[in-house]
Amino acid sequence: MDRQHGTRATISDVARVAGVSRQTISNVLNNPERVRPETRERVLAVIDEQGYRPNAAAKQLRQRRAHALGIELDVTGNRRVSGVLTAFLVESVLAARTHRASIVPFVSADHERPEPEFDDLVRRQMVDGFIIVDTRLGDPRPAWLRERGIPFVSFGRVWDDPEHTAWADVDGAAGTATAVEHLVAGGAHQVAFLGWPSGSPTGDERRLGWQRATRAAGIEDPSLVQESVQDVSEATLAAAGLVRRLNPGDAIVCASDELAMGALRAARAAGLTPGLDCSVVGFDDGPLAEALGLTTLRQPVSEIAQHLVAVATGLGDGDDPPAHGRLALPTLIVRATSIRRATPEEEEGRS
Amino acid sequence: MDRQHGTRATISDVARVAGVSRQTISNVLNNPERVRPETRERVLAVIDEQGYRPNAAAKQLRQRRAHALGIELDVTGNRRVSGVLTAFLVESVLAARTHRASIVPFVSADHERPEPEFDDLVRRQMVDGFIIVDTRLGDPRPAWLRERGIPFVSFGRVWDDPEHTAWADVDGAAGTATAVEHLVAGGAHQVAFLGWPSGSPTGDERRLGWQRATRAAGIEDPSLVQESVQDVSEATLAAAGLVRRLNPGDAIVCASDELAMGALRAARAAGLTPGLDCSVVGFDDGPLAEALGLTTLRQPVSEIAQHLVAVATGLGDGDDPPAHGRLALPTLIVRATSIRRATPEEEEGRS
DNA sequence: TGCCATGATTTGAACGATCAAATCACTGAT
DNA sequence: ATCAGTGATTTGATCGTTCAAATCATGGCA
Numbered sequence: 103m104d105r106q107h108g109t110r111a112t113i114s115d116v117a118r119v120a121g122v123s124r125q126t127i128s129n130v131l132n133n134p135e136r137v138r139p140e141t142r143e144r145v146l147a148v149i150d151e152q153g154y155r156p157n158a159a160a161k162q163l164r165q166r167r168a169h170a171l172g173i174e175l176d177v178t179g180n181r182r183v184s185g186v187l188t189a190f191l192v193e194s195v196l197a198a199r200t201h202r203a204s205i206v207p208f209v210s211a212d213h214e215r216p217e218p219e220f221d222d223l224v225r226r227q228m229v230d231g232f233i234i235v236d237t238r239l240g241d242p243r244p245a246w247l248r249e250r251g252i253p254f255v256s257f258g259r260v261w262d263d264p265e266h267t268a269w270a271d272v273d274g275a276a277g278t279a280t281a282v283e284h285l286v287a288g289g290a291h292q293v294a295f296l297g298w299p300s301g302s303p304t305g306d307e308r309r310l311g312w313q314r315a316t317r318a319a320g321i322e323d324p325s326l327v328q329e330s331v332q333d334v335s336e337a338t339l340a341a342a343g344l345v346r347r348l349n350p351g352d353a354i355v356c357a358s359d360e361l362a363m364g365a366l367r368a369a370r371a372a373g374l375t376p377g378l379d380c381s382v383v384g385f386d387d388g389p390l391a392e393a394l395g396l397t398t399l400r401q402p403v404s405e406i407a408q409h410l411v412a413v414a415t416g417l418g419d420g421d422d423p424p425a426h427g428r429l430a431l432p433t434l435i436v437r438a439t440s441i442r443r444a445t446p447e448e449e450e451g452r453s
Numbered sequence: 454m455d456r457q458h459g460t461r462a463t464i465s466d467v468a469r470v471a472g473v474s475r476q477t478i479s480n481v482l483n484n485p486e487r488v489r490p491e492t493r494e495r496v497l498a499v500i501d502e503q504g505y506r507p508n509a510a511a512k513q514l515r516q517r518r519a520h521a522l523g524i525e526l527d528v529t530g531n532r533r534v535s536g537v538l539t540a541f542l543v544e545s546v547l548a549a550r551t552h553r554a555s556i557v558p559f560v561s562a563d564h565e566r567p568e569p570e571f572d573d574l575v576r577r578q579m580v581d582g583f584i585i586v587d588t589r590l591g592d593p594r595p596a597w598l599r600e601r602g603i604p605f606v607s608f609g610r611v612w613d614d615p616e617h618t619a620w621a622d623v624d625g626a627a628g629t630a631t632a633v634e635h636l637v638a639g640g641a642h643q644v645a646f647l648g649w650p651s652g653s654p655t656g657d658e659r660r661l662g663w664q665r666a667t668r669a670a671g672i673e674d675p676s677l678v679q680e681s682v683q684d685v686s687e688a689t690l691a692a693a694g695l696v697r698r699l700n701p702g703d704a705i706v707c708a709s710d711e712l713a714m715g716a717l718r719a720a721r722a723a724g725l726t727p728g729l730d731c732s733v734v735g736f737d738d739g740p741l742a743e744a745l746g747l748t749t750l751r752q753p754v755s756e757i758a759q760h761l762v763a764v765a766t767g768l769g770d771g772d773d774p775p776a777h778g779r780l781a782l783p784t785l786i787v788r789a790t791s792i793r794r795a796t797p798e799e800e801e802g803r804s
Numbered sequence: 805t806g807c808c809a810t811g812a813t814t815t816g817a818a819c820g821a822t823c824a825a826a827t828c829a830c831t832g833a834t
Numbered sequence: 835a836t837c838a839g840t841g842a843t844t845t846g847a848t849c850g851t852t853c854a855a856a857t858c859a860t861g862g863c864a
Contacts, residue, residue, distance in 0.1 A: 155576035159513035160850035188539045225506035511820035
């Protein structure tokens with residue numbers, strides 16, 4: 103065999119045996135309509151026989167395209183990646199694959215100033231663009247990327263730039279509204295809300311959904327709200343103030359699963375059994391919610407990843423960004439922490 | 454400026470302005486000892502000025518090295534990646550960076566038969582080798598990789614091939630022994646063990662550590678063992694059998710945090726408060742353990758990742774594999790589920 | 805028969821970096 | 835003054851693929 107290196111066949115090896123030019127091999131793989139069927143079949147047989155695969159580095163160099171998207175792993179503080187981000191990473195890897203691309207996970211030395219790492223990856227042609235996650239008000243990344251014409255898409259709204267349309271996010275308001283409906287259907291007369299401090303657009307949106315749904319159900323009570331930072335102990339304290347106000351059968355909708363943990367603790371401390379005496383619903387889902395048997399709203403990470411990867415690779419192909427962003431509905435996952443009535447639509451508890 | 458493409462400077466651009474050959478630019482970056490200090494400084498100044506970064510694809514192509522390691526994300530069943538694997542991935546990305554390499558996460562279409570994906574990545578020169586994780590008895594990957602001379606290292610013992618030395622793993626026996634000591638120091642008279650069904654080398658090892666330590670403490674009782682598959686409900690049932698046998702102040706050491714969850718549930722169901730009436734210690738640590746306030750043994754993922762990445766990149770450089778594998782000690786993380794006495798060495802609970 | 809159009813294929817070069825050998829410049833020894 | 839050795843640098847080519855233009859072969863029409 104004419105392979106002058108290891109075990110990898112090159113395009114020249116295939117061309118020699120198939121009796122055609124190297125460019126014809128390339129055409130068979132990339133522009134098959136330019137090749138006669140007979141030639142095509144002959145070439146494909148040799149490719150299969152030799153186990154030929156195009157060298158990724160050669161393609162990247164010639165095309166000046168990395169066929170890869172960077173995703174930063176936010177490991178602030180305890181070097182822990184959130185359950186949602188982990189799931190999103192997995193789904194992105196899967197989605198990228200269908201686009202013949204790959205995901206480059208990276209960590210910034212200084213999370214508050216990630217730009218040098220973004221810059222480095224682009225200059226080295228390691229990535230064609232980025233999928234940014236955990237966007238927030240005042241986030242420096244979008245403007246920085248836009249100024250340099252670096253393609254990017256966003257899991258989460260780009261709150262400082264409403265014109266940026268290449269984003270997808272969970273519809274937080276629809277989610278909490280669904281939770282309220284579920285709880286009311288389960289007999290709750292009061293539904294409280296445990297959220298983050300105001301000023302977080304994501305948190306405010308989830309609160310809005312709760313508000314609308316309680317109003318629609320005729321049980322709105324704006325005083326049934328407490329705030330806490332994303333910390334279980336803090337959330338427990340905040341939730342205690344709500345639990346005190348509730349009657350048996352009532353409920354708390356939380357802006358996240360971590361906050362829901364606080365609510366569960368507060369309820370138990372007050373002698374209430376979640377799922378029997380009261381209900382608690384979280385937001386996000388993940389191994390934690392599953393292990394706790396927590397009723398929660400599952401982030402639509404698969405749908406979001408598929409959409410974003412498609413848009414990002416399209417940007418690389420010269421496509422236009424979408425006309426507007428995309429909201430995806432979370433799925434209510436009913437487990438043990440919410441009281442429910444015997445309806446066929448319930449389920450999904452770990453039993 | 455002579456950049457004929459976008460914003461990226463090439464080695465020729467730098468060479469032109471610095472007034473040296475392209476090879477000298479390369480030498481300054483890769484073999485600086487071959488260049489006079491004055492020339493070196495001049496070149497570095499131009500590199501800095503132009504923001505030049507070597508094109509990764511060009512390097513990969515010329516050197517026939519991807520400078521990347523593949524890590525498969527096991528998403529069997531519910532497409533969930535374990536907390537340990539997630540943490541390991543992050544640490545690997547960090548470790549790879551210090552070796553000027555990157556991590557390529559991938560998912561196999563069929564987890565029971567991942568070989569085609571491994572094959573594809575190698576043929577496309579996307580990776581130089583692999584870090585395999587979650588090794589198990591009968592695992593097909595090691596032999597397959599070895600037969601093809603594909604470099605790989607392993608997080609976990611390669612149970613079917615004792616000759617393979619490029620591995621690192623947690624010292625499970627030392628971990629559970631440490632847990633027993635901690636519990637005995639906290640006043641436990643009996644320490645039970647909740648593990649996986651026999652036949653799992655990892656599980657058997659953790660059990661061995663418990664056995665040795667209880668014997669050394671003079672409280673060994675082989676009947677204080679129950680087994681369960683890695684499922685919280687199953688673990689709860691199994692743990693109930695142990696809880697019944699324990700007196701106030703006694704403890705259960707578990708082979709994993711998931712099993713520990715079952716033990717916590719069983720204890721509570723029996724009217725015991727973990728951390729006050731009894732103790733429960735898990736194994737692995739992660740967001741789940743943290744949220745639960747679980748005392749557990751933290752996997753030394755950082756140490757393992759650093760070791761494995763160093764070995765893997767060394768293999769690529771032609772280095773020999775290490776003389777033997779490496780066991781790393783887990784760290785006992787004392788939180789709320791274990792009774793402890795007022796000793797200075799305790800702490801680390803989330804308070 | 806000759807010319808033109810078109811599908812199919814080939815040829816030549818490029819992408820940006822590094823390998824490996826050749827060349828240059830300088831110094832010290834004879 | 836010449837030669838040999840050595841550090842510093844350059845030259846020529848390569849890596850494996852795709853871009854873009856050129857060429858070839860064939861069929862249809864005047």
